[in-house]
Amino acid sequence: MATGWANDGAVQDQIDATVSDAIQRARRKLPSGPGLTHCEECDAPIPDARRQAVPGVRLCVQCQAAQDAEQGAASGYNRRGSKDSQLR
Incomplete structure (x- = not known):
């Protein structure tokens, strides 16, 4: 019978599923196979x-660092939507 209440631990289950999905997405982005020599x-x-x-x-390390810096700048935290910035 549906009561409308979540089971005990439902919130933790949702958190665990979200973390697991994020880990799987990150692992899919990792390169695999033989690397290049140049x-x-x-x-x-x-x-x-x-x-x-x-x-x-x-x-190479320098090009990877540059690429990481570009990706980090483009996918940063949206501070305008944060609760803390709305209080100011």
């Missing part, structure tokens, strides 16, 4: 240690 952006050689540490690596 950066696909600047053609600089990629050290063997980096290729062993990062499976499927395609960029």
Whole structure:
């Protein structure tokens, strides 16, 4: 019989499912397979240690840092919509 109330632990189950989905999305974005010997952006050689540490690596450290900085700037936290900014 439906009572309209959530089961005990329903909120935690929802949190766990959200975290699990985020982890799966992040893992799908990770490169896999053999890495490149030279950066696909600047053609600089990629050290063997980096290729062993990062499976499927395609960029050198400098190009990867630049790409991460671009992605970080574009997908930041929306501070205008935060509750804290609305109080000011």
